[in-house]
Structures are given as C-alpha cells and as structure tokens.
Amino acid sequence: MGFLNYLVRRLALVVPTLFGVSLICFFLTYMLPGNPAMVKAGPFATAEHLAEMEHQMGLDRSLPEQYIRYASGLLHGDLGESSATGRPVSQDFIQRLPATLELNLAALLIAIAIGIPLGVLSAVHRDTFIDHIGRVVGITGVAMPSFWTGLLFVYVFFYLLNLAPPPLGRLGSGITPPAHITGLYVVDSLMTGNWIALRSSLHQLMLPSATLGLSVMAPVARMVRSTMLEILESDYIKAAWAAGLPRRTVIYGDALRNAMIPVITILGIVFGFLMAGNAVVESVFAWPGIGNYAVTALMTKDSGPIQSFVLFVAVMYVAVNLLVDLAYGLADPRIRLR
C-alpha cells in the first residue's frame, strides 16, 4: 500500500517534467537558424514550392498548434527525419542504440569496479595515505576532459605500445559482426560462440570504455566515500563498536551493506555523466552509437539527429532517475513517507 502510494506520487512528478522537456526540445528544434522547409525543399525550390512545403510541415500554423503536432509525433515515436541519411531519425537511432548501450554498460562496470572499492577504502582509512591517493585520483579524474583522456589512451596504447587496435569502431577490419540477438557484440558473440568476434569486439571496446569509465569513476568514488563516512559516524555503527564486534564485521558487514542503498542513487547521476561523455568519447573512437550520430550530424547541419539525441537523453535520464527513486523507495521504507 505504502509503496503503491509512493509510486503514484512519484509518477505524477514525472509528467510535468516530461512536458517541460518536450517544450524545451520543441523550442530548440524551431529556434534553428534557417527555415527547416527551405532545407528540405533544397536550394533550387521556387517560392510556391517552399510555401507548399511549409504548409505540409505545418510551419504556417500558430506555435501552440505546431507544438501539439510535434508532441503527438513524439508520442508516436516520430523523431523527424535526418536530411543526411534521408531516413527517419528513430530508425537510425534503433540501429545505433546497441553500440551506445554496450559502451555505456562497459564503462559503468569499470566505474563501479574501481569507484566503489576506492570510495570505501578512502572512508575506512580516512585521512591516511590511501584516502589522499583516492582524493587525488578523484579530483584529477573530474578535471580531465574525456576527449583528451581518450586521445592520450590512443597515443599510448595504440601508437606507442601497439596494444590497442586503431580507434575505428566496434570490430577490427575484415571481421564480420556476430549474429544479431541483442545487438551488443560482446554478448552476441558469447551466445553464438563466435570467439573471433568476441576477441575483436572486446579489444575494440577496451579503450573507449576505459575512457568513459574513468570519467565517471571519480564521482562514484566520491559519493561512496561520503555515504560511507556518514554511516561510519552513525549511532548503530557506534553501538556495534561498543558491543565489541570485530572490525571486519562492522565495516564490511554492517556499514558497507547499509552504504550500498544510497549508492543506488548514484547510478542515476552516473547515467547523466555517461550520456554527457558519450557523444564526445564516441566521436574520438569513431564508435557508431547515437552520440557519434549526433556529432556527425553537426558537421552537415542536420538538425534532426542532434535535437532527437538531446530529447532522447533527457527522457532516458528522467526514466533512469524514476527507476532509481522507485528502487530506493522499495529498499528504504522511510523514503516513501516524504
């Protein structure tokens, strides 16, 4: 009952946010320099042809009418057309989404695998050498532009050491992609036992996922550290110390387990960082995902993909944060009462 109530209240908060998001994207789409009808009609269009095109696209109507048209299009999955590929943006998106998903998941794994232990160790050994190292790593990690980290990796691991493949996409040249099941090459090649594709896709994934992972590792470590510190100061941990429980049990049993609940919320924030870094990292490594798609569209002044990317990321961000909040509400009953 309590959770259902919370679910409904939390869902009700999403509606105005999504409305606001669609309004912002609508204005971004229509604020563009250059008349979209003119772009579509081509440079040799006559005035009549242009007017007809404007009418067809609904550009001669009032703004509220245009917004309703735009919003109902969105609800039907219509993201407009890409003038470069001549296809609906939604189709291009679906095709490129697995690449982005694979990169982001790998980066998330790396960030969690390094960030959580680093945060825990820093908190437990507060103000010691480990904590200082953690702080330095964290604060430099945030300050490094992800495109630069990526280039640094390419220079060191590809050019100098020749350990990594050239930064050109998801598979080495001449290797055919595995049979399409999930679209994630690593998963698909594992499922079909295609070891050549698996090797190549892991090899290609190595540097971009490390780049993106490092850029979000620092905030993860920082947040884990502060949560862990708060919990170590709490009464029940003091009670556990007072009861004479062994250090290991208190820290890794009681404290860490309770610290992991707030850490769920980190995932929402991390997702935002991932999507922000995504466009840049994908373009460094020519990774054929949606971020790279948007960046490539920039070169040709193709507005459809860019604005769809912005909208898509925002909607995903809202959805992920909703899920995170719900998971948090499920894990911690006190949250539901707020």
Add this chain to the structure above:
Amino acid sequence: MPTLPSSPPVTPRPIPPSLVWRRVRRNPLSFTALCVIVTIALIALFAPLVAPYPPDATDAGSALQSVSWQHLLGTDLYGRDQLSRIIYAARVDLSVAFAATAAAVAIGALLGAIVGYRGGWVDNVAMRAVDAVMAFPAFVLAMGITAAMGNSTGNVAIAISITQIPAYLRLIRGEMLRVREMEYADAARTVGNPAWRIVLIHLLPNCLPPLIVQATLAMGFALLTMASLSFIGLGIQPPQSEWGVMTAEGASQIVTGEWWLFLFPGLAIMITVLAFNLVGDGLRDFLDPRMRGIR
C-alpha cells in the same frame, strides 16, 4: 507614532585575520591552486607581452616541430607556435567560462531569491521549470542549445549559462526558505522595509557563501563544457585558438606521432579545471569547516 529608523543591513560576521591565516595554512593545496588561477589569469591578461610569438603567425619553414628551445611546446601544421596559441586561448576560455558563470549566478540568485521569498504558485512553477531543465545532462543541453542557435563565442556562453542557472536558483531558493523565517528577517519586516529591500539587502548576503563555492566549482565545469563543445565542432571555430579546438586539431596528428599537438592544450584544460575545483573545495572547507572531509 515616531518613525522607526531603517534598520542597518545584516552582514555575515567577518572572520578574524588570524583565523583566516590558520585555515589557509591548513589547506596548502587549495592555496597553491588559487595562485595557479591568478597566474593563468595574469598570463591571459598580458598575453601579448608573455607570448613569444604572435598566435596566428604561420611559418611554413618550421611546421610540425617538436618541443625545442625556439618553440617550447612545439609548432603545428602551419608552423604556428603552440605555446603562444595556448596563452592566447586562455583569454577565450577563461572569459567565456567567467562570463557564463557570472551571468548564471546573477540570474539564478535573483530568481531564486524572488521565488524562495514569495513561495506559493510562483515557487511551484519555477521549480517545475528547474526540474525540466535539470532533466537534461548539462553538456547535452548545452550541445542542443549551441546547435540550435549557431556557432559563435557568445552563443556558447549563453548555452553554458542556461545550463547553470537552475543549480543557483535551487540553491538560493533553499537558503531563502531558511533565512526568511529567521528573527532578523522578522525584525526587518516589522520596521516596515519593502520586500525588495529585505530580500536584496538583508537576506541575500546571508545566502552567499554556498553560492560562491558552487560558482567556483562551476567555473571548472564551464571550462570543460566549452572545450568539449568546441572539440566536437560546436561553438568556437578554428582558426580561433581555443583549448578544445586545438586538441581537436592535434587529434589528427596522433597517428603520425606528433604528440605535443594534442597533449598540451588538454593539459592546459586539466590544470585550470583542477585549480578551480581545488579552490572550490578549499572555499567550502573555509566557509563551513563542518563540511571538512565529508564531501
């Protein structure tokens, strides 16, 4: 009835100098970072005096030269001296980041103060708007805005500014909700101050410390956003020397081994951002010692 004198504004109690020095000494790293920022700002300000070459002077005879005594950070494809270009780029990077942050602070704080003091439906509408803007990861929104408005230095500043406003608005609104219930706010109301005077002169100054911390940290973020935007070809365009643009230009030379072209502009970004973050952290400890070590 005698007219009451207008009450003197309440300003935060200044921290005594001896305490200032003690706290600064406790955080040498942040103090060093502050010196780094001041140095970079001075170098940017006096760029024509500091830079060894004009930033756009091409010299076909000395193209793609590595690090040497003539060219401390090497030269690019057109023989332009990279150190000079990085120095001139500091002007663009710092001034855009500063302008964007300053505008966002001013607008965000003012709106936040009004919204927080007024409350009611104004507050509700404003917070829904903030939620909507914050639903976008900042960099992605900045990307959308710059793409929509067109590439120019001014538009980059506007885009970065828009992404920052909600954070300040929310921060000051929260502070305002707290301080408007304080006794000195009641006192200011009792003596008949107009609402604008209470907000601007009595309450807002008491909300400033967290705002200063936030703005310092935001400078680093603004620099990163700007460099990333220009790296992917949005915003500032070559041949303008800007750190992100220079890194992008250097990227194509990696496969031929000209490492200095991508390395140094990125290093400049990293050092500057790092310095702003360290100063922000230090300021937070300084203004609120309870926060020390927690976040």
